[in-house]
Amino acid sequence: MDFGFGADDEDFRRRARDWLAQRLVPGTGPFARAAGLGGPGSEHEGVAERREWERELGRAGWIGLGWAAPAGAYGQQHAGLTQQVVWAEEYARLRAPARVGHIGENLLAPTLLAYGSQEQRDRFLPPIARGEELWCQGYSEPGAGSDLAGVRTTAVREGAAYRVTGQKIWTSLAQDADWCFVLARTEPGSRRHHGLSFLLVPMDQPGRVEVRPIRQMSGTSEFNEVFFDGAVAEEVVGGEGRGWAVAVGLLALERGVSTLVQQIGFAAELDEVVRDFLASGPAADPQLRERLVRQWAELRTMRWNALRTLGGGEGGAFGWGGGGVPGAPSVAKLLWAGWHRRLGELAVAVRGAAATAGPGDWSPQDPYGLDAAQRLFLFTRADTIYGGSDEIQRNIIAERVLGLPKESR
Structure with a gap:
């Protein structure tokens, strides 16, 4: 496969780079102070500035580039797959703020385009494209994390609406979200993947929706518990009882073009870890040097794998992301999770004993005063668990791709 970019792609790259630079270059760009803020382990940084950045992206039509909808249908530009990759690359290279709207743009919107009604698309996609409404994902529960079919949150129909009762956990960005898409059990007595529905729940329901941040060992709280006590939901996507098909379809979107931004x-x-290593002088540990070279080689391999799977088809049923390659999302998760955790270990290993002492700065958001390397090490302990544990990904590959006997339950 040819991994190169054509002339149109390079023209698009120049346009994207110029637009980003005008807003992010220090000294002149109005969002320069927000550059580099946010991301895994640092979602507490600059939330207000990043929300305004979402609106800035929306005003220029940069949200929803890959949606399977005509350009401008919901206020967005349209870009082909290679141009989506170009945008992702330039966005990351110029250290644009970590997105607070990516769950709505990259997960909910393509799901509505595949399963939602036209009325739902017309209601929810324009404010996502404008960067005005933020979303969170209500899947995991205390007893239903990797085993998502064990959902116990219930929703009882009352006229045209539902009353949602239950608890979700590990809900990223719930403290800032306007809406939550919730997998709930709408058929009493149903089990496993039967009787589930995919509901859209407004978060601003005092007394009915409560968000409790979960303090992590890094000192930050980007994950949350969310409690629903009779919360009202008036929208069900894909029809009552079809929530499992919608939920599984959505999960296939998590490893799309955004994987390249991540890489x-x-x-x-x-690069930061390598700089720390070089600063240690010519007597640097040769074993650490070998580990750093391996990290570099594995990262290059992940990039080629991501481009291969993205180019393997027309993006699956959604026209976006998976490339139609069987098992690609699970393979991608296994690759990056282990790689990133090992990088966290290297970040502290190259600094030796100095890595055990903090810089001494303190704030309510970062009470430990951790530096970037220490936060990286602590946060990456969770990489092989959240978003589907390594064990679950291996089971998916074994059962659904290789056709091996299913694990006994």
């Missing part, structure tokens, strides 16, 4: 961010983190 460019990984490259920047690796």
Whole structure:
């Protein structure tokens, strides 16, 4: 496969780079102070500035580039697959703020385009494209994390609406979200993947929706518990009882073009670790040097794998992201999770004993006063668990791709 970019792609790259630079270059760009803020382990940084950045992206039509809808249908530009990759690369290289609207843009919107009604698309896609409404994902529960079919949150129909009762956990960005898409059990007595529905729940329901941040060992709280106590939901996507098909379809979107954004961010983190290593002088540990070279080679391999799978078809049923390659999302998750965790270990290993002491700065958002390398090490402990644990990804590959006997339950 040819991994190169054509002339149109390079023209698009120049336009994207110029637009980003005009807003992010220090000294002149109005969003320069927000550059580099946010991301895994640092979602507490600059939330207000990043929300305004979402609106800036929306005003220029940069949200929803890959949606399977005509350009401008919901206020967005349209870009082909290679141009989506170009945008992702330039966005990461110029250290644009981490997105607070990516769950709505990259997960909910393509799901509505595949399963939602036209009325739902017309209601929810324009404010996502304008960067005005933020979303979170209500899947995991205390007893239904990797085993999503064990959902116990219930929703009881009352006229044209539902009353949602239950608890979700590990809900990223819930403290800032306007809406939550919730997988709930709408058929009493149903089990496993039967009787589930995919509901859209407004978060601003005092007394009915409560968000409790979860303090992580890094000192930050980007994950949350969300409690629903009779919360009202008036929208069900795909029809009552078809929630499992919608939920599984959505999960296939998590490893799309955004994977390349993630990898460019990984490259920047690796560069920082290499700089720390070189600063240790000519007597640097040769074993650490070998580990750093391996990290670099594995990151390049992940990039080629991502481009291969993205180019493997027309993007699956959604026209976006998966490339139609069987098992590609699970393979991608296994690759990057282990790689990133090992990078966190290297970040502290190259600094030796100095990595055990913090810089001494303190704030309510970062009470430990951790530096970037220490936060990277602590946060990456969770990489092989959240978003589908390594064990679950291996089971998916074994059962659904290789056709091996299913695990006994």
